[in-house]
Amino acid sequence: DTGVSQDPRHKITKRGQNVTFRCDPISEHNRLYWYRQTLGQGPEFLTYFQNEAQLEKSRLLSNRFSAERPKGSFSTLEIQRTEQGDSAMYLCASSSDFSTDTQYFGPGTRLTVL
Amino acid sequence: DAKTTQPPSMDCAEGRAANLPCNHSTISGNEYVYWYRQIHSQGPQYIIHGLKNNETNEMASLIITEDRKSSTLILPHATLRDTAVYYCIVRARNNDMRFGAGTRLTVKP
Numbered sequence: 001d002t003g004v005s006q007d008p009r010h011k012i013t014k015r016g017q018n019v020t021f022r023c024d025p026i027s028e029h030n031r032l033y034w035y036r037q038t039l040g041q042g043p044e045f046l047t048y049f050q051n052e053a054q055l056e057k058s059r060l061l062s063n064r065f066s067a068e069r070p071k072g073s074f075s076t077l078e079i080q081r082t083e084q085g086d087s088a089m090y091l092c093a094s095s096s097d098f099s100t101d102t103q104y105f106g107p108g109t110r111l112t113v114l
Numbered sequence: 115d116a117k118t119t120q121p122p123s124m125d126c127a128e129g130r131a132a133n134l135p136c137n138h139s140t141i142s143g144n145e146y147v148y149w150y151r152q153i154h155s156q157g158p159q160y161i162i163h164g165l166k167n168n169e170t171n172e173m174a175s176l177i178i179t180e181d182r183k184s185s186t187l188i189l190p191h192a193t194l195r196d197t198a199v200y201y202c203i204v205r206a207r208n209n210d211m212r213f214g215a216g217t218r219l220t221v222k223p
Contacts, residue, residue, distance in 0.1 A: 004157075033210060042201060042213030043158065056210065091157050093211075101207050102148070105157035 002027075004106035006092050012112045013082055020078045021109045025094030032075050033103060034067055035091040036060065043091050049075060050097070082113045118202045123218040126196075132189040134217050136202030139183040144206045147178060149187045151198040152216070158201065161187065192221045 005024045013019050025032050030051050035043035046065070047057045051072040061067075064082075069075040079086055089110050093103040119137040126132040138147065146165050150158040162169055162176045164185075169176045175188040189196055201216040 035211075042199075042216055043211070045210040045212065048210055089155075093157075097208060100163070102160055102163060103211060104160055105150075108157045110155075 004092055004094050004104055006090075006106040006109050008109055009107060010110050010112075012114065014114050015082060015084060017082055018078065018080045019082055019111065020076055021090055021111075022074060022076050023092030023094075023106060024074045025092070026096075026104055029094035029096045029104075030072070031095045031097055031101070031103075032069055033093040033095075034075070034077050035093065035105075037089040037091060037108070038087075046077075079111075082111075084113045087111055087113045118204055118214055120200075120202050120214065120217045122215065123220070125220050125222055126189075126192045128194060128221050128223050129191055132192040132196065132219060132221070134187040134189075134200050134202075134219065135184065136187070137184045138202070138204045141182050141204050142206065145204045146207065147176065147182075147185045148203045148205055148211070149174070149176065150201045150203065150211075150213075151196075152201070153195075153198045158213075161200075192219075194221050194223065197221045 007022045033048040034046040037043040046061050047067050049069040052069050064080045067077045089108045091108045093105045095101045095103045146163050148163040149161040152158045164176045178185045199216040199218050
């Protein structure tokens with residue numbers, strides 16, 4: 001069990017550019033979650049997948065955001081036409097609904113939009 | 115999911131027990147109480163969870179009142195490395211996590 005990993009750990013981009021983040025869940029975890037966390041706040045739910053199906057999306061997930069989990073393993077989160085308000089920590093978590101469904105978080109990707 | 119109320123901050127002396135309270139008066143029968151903590155610039159770390167009974171693991175103990183309207187996370191011998199923001203979350207199985215602002219615990223030497 002190597003834990004949830006995320007890549008990159010840090011990303012600095014200019015406003016208007018597209019960025020993509022990757023999350024590798026704990027092996028055999030069938031559920032994968034994306035959260036966003038801004039400074040001084042708790043994480044906010046964005047979306048989640050069960051296997052490859054995206055089952056829920058928060059209203060926070062604007063049409064500039066898209067998430068995929070094509071083979072039910074790793075997931076990507078893409079932000080198009082980034083804005084300064086997108087600057088945040090993007091967190092990924094995974095869980096297994098065959099056990100306690102406890103979510104385990106990765107280290108996060110910190111995005112800074114200049 | 116039920117809402118939780120936690121004090122914004124607490125201090126604890128190193129080596130003493132840290133008792134972090136959480137109120138969740140609207141908790142439903144199928145909702146678990148979860149505790150996570152987040153050390154600066156890291157992802158949240160799972161600590162413990164429970165439904166009705168008190169729980170203990172290598173990190174902490176969770177005491178849930180009989181009416182389930184409140185709980186206490188106990189770190190038995192706090193160290194400086196326990197300084198973090200602690201989140202109490204109530205959540206039904208298979209639902210997403212709804213984090214509040216948490217309690218900022220500072221362990222002092």
